[in-house]
Amino acid sequence: MGRGEGVNLMPYSPALLKAQYPILSEDIAPGVPLHYLDNGATGQMPRAVLDAVVTHETRNRANVKRSVHTLAERATNAYDAAREDVAAYLNVSARDLVFTAGCTMAINLVAHSYGSLLREGDAIAVSTLEHHANMVPWQMLAARRGLRLVRLPATAEGRLDMDALPGLLDGVRLVAITHASNVTGAITPVAEVAAQARAAGAVTLVDGAQMAPHGPVDVPALGCDFYVISGHKLGAPNGIGALWGRRELLAAMPPFLGGGEMIRSVRFESSTYARPPQRFEAGTPPIGPAVGLGAACRFHAGIDHAAANRHLAALTGRLIEGLRQRCGDRLRLIGPGDLADRLPLVSFTIKGAHPHDICQILDRRGVALRGGHHCAQVLHEAYGVAGSTRASMAAFNDAGDIDACLAGIEDALRILLP
Numbered sequence: 132m133g134r135g136e137g138v139n140l141m142p143y144s145p146a147l148l149k150a151q152y153p154i155l156s157e158d159i160a161p162g163v164p165l166h167y168l169d170n171g172a173t174g175q176m177p178r179a180v181l182d183a184v185v186t187h188e189t190r191n192r193a194n195v196k197r198s199v200h201t202l203a204e205r206a207t208n209a210y211d212a213a214r215e216d217v218a219a220y221l222n223v224s225a226r227d228l229v230f231t232a233g234c235t236m237a238i239n240l241v242a243h244s245y246g247s248l249l250r251e252g253d254a255i256a257v258s259t260l261e262h263h264a265n266m267v268p269w270q271m272l273a274a275r276r277g278l279r280l281v282r283l284p285a286t287a288e289g290r291l292d293m294d295a296l297p298g299l300l301d302g303v304r305l306v307a308i309t310h311a312s313n314v315t316g317a318i319t320p321v322a323e324v325a326a327q328a329r330a331a332g333a334v335t336l337v338d339g340a341q342m343a344p345h346g347p348v349d350v351p352a353l354g355c356d357f358y359v360i361s362g363h364k365l366g367a368p369n370g371i372g373a374l375w376g377r378r379e380l381l382a383a384m385p386p387f388l389g390g391g392e393m394i395r396s397v398r399f400e401s402s403t404y405a406r407p408p409q410r411f412e413a414g415t416p417p418i419g420p421a422v423g424l425g426a427a428c429r430f431h432a433g434i435d436h437a438a439a440n441r442h443l444a445a446l447t448g449r450l451i452e453g454l455r456q457r458c459g460d461r462l463r464l465i466g467p468g469d470l471a472d473r474l475p476l477v478s479f480t481i482k483g484a485h486p487h488d489i490c491q492i493l494d495r496r497g498v499a500l501r502g503g504h505h506c507a508q509v510l511h512e513a514y515g516v517a518g519s520t521r522a523s524m525a526a527f528n529d530a531g532d533i534d535a536c537l538a539g540i541e542d543a544l545r546i547l548l549p
């Protein structure tokens with residue numbers, strides 16, 4: 132299944148979609164509706180995911196792959212089916228898909244396991260745009276194994292600097308890049324990066340945390356070697372995510388964590404290990420959350436994301452324009468000012484107003500934004516600011532959410548910059 136192929140999409144309507152999220156029909160305070168614009172931090176959970184998790188925990192709860200009773204069989208089937216659903220969302224084989232605790236865990240797994248195969252003096256290239264989850268594990272690996280860390284710079288607009296790339300890949304064995312920045316919203320031309328990396332003898336790991344909630348991802352078309360996603364960004368429970376790895380790479384990688392489920396046989400002195408993906412899933416897995424992630428992927432696969440993304444691009448334009456009109460010269464966008472190749476998220480600063488104060492004032496209107504460095508200190512440093520305010524949209528957001536946000540910005544300007 133590529134992007135949207137072979138599935139029956141529901142007609143796209145933000146209103147119909149909103150109705151599927153219980154929290155979005157509740158007032159956040161008496162008489163104050165919720166305008167949730169913090170989807171980049173965590174996606175809200177639709178009824179379909181809640182139902183799948185409740186059904187699993189009330190009817191199918193047992194450990195997987197261990198007992199032969201009916202519940203255990205149901206739990207095992209549900210867990211296996213969830214892996215198939217997540218794999219279908221990424222257009223990959225379930226055999227190559229490892230459940231992890233999230234993106235952070237998935238990247239740490241690769242940094243430890245694939246990283247142990249790198250040699251002293253090898254280089255790892257990491258972009259300025261990365262979330263700490265895709266930067267700190269590589270720093271730690273570099274320190275552990277004597278590797279060189281190469282910075283792939285960003286342009287002034289907050290996109291990966293593609294002109295600089297060819298000159299930086301000498302000696303690089305692994306390139307770690309985000310599919311889309313959680314701060315600037317810029318979408319990386321991953322296929323181009325992966326092709327250049329491969330030509331230079333490097334593998335590419337792609338952080339799909341922000342991209343995956345905006346539609347199924349055709350991972351093979353990207354030509355990357357590892358792709359990681361985060362469940363909670365897709366509206367699944369916390370504590371679940373996934374790593375896809377190229378089969379021959381996973382097969383050559385040693386385990387990351389040891390314990391039950393990941394072994395073939397255990398003797399007192401040593402053990403042999405199961406094939407991937409089990410090799411990388413030590414202990415009882417997060418079964419209920421995995422079922423939730425499977426349901427979240429099915430839910431998202433049923434959304435007409437092409438239509439949603441057109442609608443969200445228009446909302447992004449409305450927000451940027453509205454900010455420009457209200458803030459004038461005080462506004463600084465931390466990211467591109469245009470709508471091409473970007474996610475529907477907008478990070479900005481308003482001279483003289485602290486992001487946390489802005490967020491607090493908007494919260495009174497039920498508008499949920501995020502203020503701070505968004506776990507991307509290096510990127511903010513490149514812009515010369517400590518933090519920013521971010522509005523990040525999902526397919527259910529509508530013009531009312533954007534207008535509530537802009538009305539809140541007017542409040543903030545009045546209160547903070549009288």
Ligand SMILES: Cc1ncc(COP(=O)(O)O)c(C=O)c1O
Nearest residue numbers: 233234235262264313338340361
């Ligand atoms: C781009 C990006 N990468 C990685 C992460 C971390 O993901 P997780 O919370 O699943 O560990 C986040 C979450 O904030 C993110 O936005």
